[in-house]
Amino acid sequence: xxxxxxxxxxxxxxxxxxxxxxxxxxxxxxxxxxxxxxxxxxxxxxxxxxxxxxxxxxxxxxxxxxxxxxxxxxxxxxxxxxxxxxxxxxxxxxxxxxxxxxxxxxxxxxxxxxxxxxxxxxxxxxxxxxxxxxxxxxxxxxxxxxxxxxxxxxxxxxxxxxxxxxxxxxxxxxxxxxxxxxxxxxxxxxxxxxxxxxxxxxxxxxxxxxxxxxxxxxxxxxxxxxxxxxxxxxxxxxxxxxxxxxxxxxxxxxxxxxxxxxxxxxxxxxxxxxxxxxxxxxxxxxxxxxxxxxxxxxxxxxxxxxxxxxxxxxxxxxxxxxxxxxxxxxxxxxxxxxxxxxxxxxxxxxxxxxxxxxxxxxxxxxxxxxxxxxxxxxxxxxxxxxxxxxxxxxxxxxxxxxx
Numbered sequence: 001x002x003x004x005x006x007x008x009x010x011x012x013x014x015x016x017x018x019x020x021x022x023x024x025x026x027x028x029x030x031x032x033x034x035x036x037x038x039x040x041x042x043x044x045x046x047x048x049x050x051x052x053x054x055x056x057x058x059x060x061x062x063x064x065x066x067x068x069x070x071x072x073x074x075x076x077x078x079x080x081x082x083x084x085x086x087x088x089x090x091x092x093x094x095x096x097x098x099x100x101x102x103x104x105x106x107x108x109x110x111x112x113x114x115x116x117x118x119x120x121x122x123x124x125x126x127x128x129x130x131x132x133x134x135x136x137x138x139x140x141x142x143x144x145x146x147x148x149x150x151x152x153x154x155x156x157x158x159x160x161x162x163x164x165x166x167x168x169x170x171x172x173x174x175x176x177x178x179x180x181x182x183x184x185x186x187x188x189x190x191x192x193x194x195x196x197x198x199x200x201x202x203x204x205x206x207x208x209x210x211x212x213x214x215x216x217x218x219x220x221x222x223x224x225x226x227x228x229x230x231x232x233x234x235x236x237x238x239x240x241x242x243x244x245x246x247x248x249x250x251x252x253x254x255x256x257x258x259x260x261x262x263x264x265x266x267x268x269x270x271x272x273x274x275x276x277x278x279x280x281x282x283x284x285x286x287x288x289x290x291x292x293x294x295x296x297x298x299x300x301x302x303x304x305x306x307x308x309x310x311x312x313x314x315x316x317x318x319x320x321x322x323x324x325x326x327x328x329x330x331x332x333x334x335x336x337x338x339x340x341x342x343x344x345x346x347x348x349x350x351x352x353x354x355x356x357x358x359x360x361x362x363x364x365x366x367x368x369x370x371x372x373x374x375x376x377x378x379x380x381x382x383x384x385x386x387x388x389x390x391x392x393x394x395x396x397x398x399x400x401x402x403x
Contacts, residue, residue, distance in 0.1 A: 004051060009103065009127050011146055019107050019125075026052040028260045046299055049260055053295040057258045059251045061284060063092075063239045064101045070237055071105040075174055075208045083203060084233060089181075090212040092239030095285035098212040101239065102177045103127065105210065109175050123147075123171035129179040130213075135190050136197035140164065143201070157197065165204040173207045182213035186220045186227055195226050241282035248282065249273045255291050261298055 007014040026049060037045060070088055078085040090098045106125040113124040128146055131138040140160035144151055147167055151160065168176075178198065185191035202209045211234070213219070222231040242248045249270060256269040269276070269291070280286035 006055075010129065010142070012123065012148060015106075015125070015127055015146070018103070019110050023057060024052050024055045026260045028262070031262045034262060049299060050296055052260060053292050056255065056288065056292050056295075058100060058104065059254050059284065059288075061097060061242075061251065062247065063097060063237075064104055067101040067237055068105050068108055070235055071102075071109070071175070071208070071210060074235065075109065078206075078208045081206075085202065085206075085208060087202065087209040087211065087234040088237060089216060089230075089234045090210070090237050090239060091216045092214070093241065094214050095283045096239040096241060097284050098214075098239050099179055102179065102210050102212045106175055106177050113174065120172070123168065123173050125175045125177065126168065126173055126207075127177045127179070130181050130183040130194070130198075132180075132183045133190070134183060134194050136161075136193050139194050139197050161197065161200060161204075165201065168205050168207070173205060176201070176205060176207045176209045178209060178211045180213060181211040181221065182216055182219045184221060186223055192224075192226060195230070199226075199230075242277075242284065243282060244274060244277040248277055251284065251287070252276060255288070259291075259295055261295060264298075 007017065009015045009018045029045070034042065034045065067088070067090060074086050074088055090102055092098055106127060110125045113122060126143065126146055128139075128142040131142060135157075137157040137160070140157045141151065143164040144160050147164065149160075149163060149167070184194050184198070186195060198209075213221070216222075217236075221227055242251070252269050252273050256266065276287060276290070280290060
């Protein structure tokens with residue numbers, strides 16, 4: 001049985017697989033064709049739909065476009081530089097698309113190099129992540145692991161670093177992507193040593209270095225002589241959660257257009273854009289997870305769930321604010337009038353949760369019935385929030401609560 005998992009891009013073969021992959025595509029059959037299939041054929045078709053929705057599409061956000069532009073510009077500026085090449089630092093809160101952005105930059109650059117030099121065996125891009133509680137040897141080992149270099153215990157960090165620099169210089173490497181750079185703690189001796197070692201790589205590999213990390217300017221990465229030198233040589237690019245506006249609605253419309261569900265009503269997600277922003281806090285990562293998980297849950301064979309299990313609310317994908325204080329005390333009871341402002345999902349029998357509808361942890365509903373008969377309208381289900389689910393195959397429900 002083939003392995004459908006996507007491997008981490010921290011080795012050269014896996015990185016090339018990532019670069020070679022095309023955007024996911026799936027041809028949706030009509031509902032009549034789907035029902036006419038034999039059971040094994042229908043199961044295979046639905047499994048292919050699950051695979052498609054588990055990947056879905058990568059939305060090109062303004063941050064990705066700007067990072068692609070800045071990265072491309074820096075590779076051109078550094079083409080004839082001998083030393084002190086300019087780099088790029090992508091910084092922002094968690095789940096704001098930093099890793100996705102630098103990987104898309106690397107993929108675009110490698111595809112461009114392949115088109116220009118089709119007969120050359122190059123390694124135009126390297127992708128590594130800074131090790132937690134790292135050391136110079138651990139960092140050098142990450143580069144060697146990407147290239148598949150055999151290591152022996154007698155090799156020290158400089159032996160490994162020199163071998164890596166020599167290979168990448170000969171392979172005409174143009175772009176080095178270093179993720180999780182917030183793991184470099186400049187307040188510790190090992191962090192300072194790792195920073196110096198990273199600077200050694202940047203000086204001995206004729207490539208543009210791109211770093212990504214969580215709020216790196218707040219983690220002390222730019223303090224002291226070493227930190228100020230890094231900041232002086234790099235262009236800073238920030239990512240953040242999206243405010244509610246046209247760009248947010250456009251991203252939701254793009255994701256909704258990519259859905260492959262038989263009874264999904266086009267525009268359902270777009271009409272819930274405000275709720276989705278409240279639910280996710282404007283996080284593109286949380287939005288992607290929420291839509292993909294709901295789409296897979298809508299499929300009748302997603303996990304062979306029982307009727308009660310299909311409608312059990314899942315844990316929320318809300319992204320909490322880093323500065324939001326923790327709530328204390330008992331939650332306030334929500335009045336019936338307030339509940340009707342937001343459509344609720346039919347839940348399993350039991351006491352209804354007490355949540356404020358204006359908070360990001362409110363429950364919401366977007367429905368595609370995956371069973372026999374016509375799907376129930378949204379307004380009808382909104383009036384019966386406590387009724388047990390009667391659909392044997394599940395519902396397209398963007399619902400959940402924090403526990």
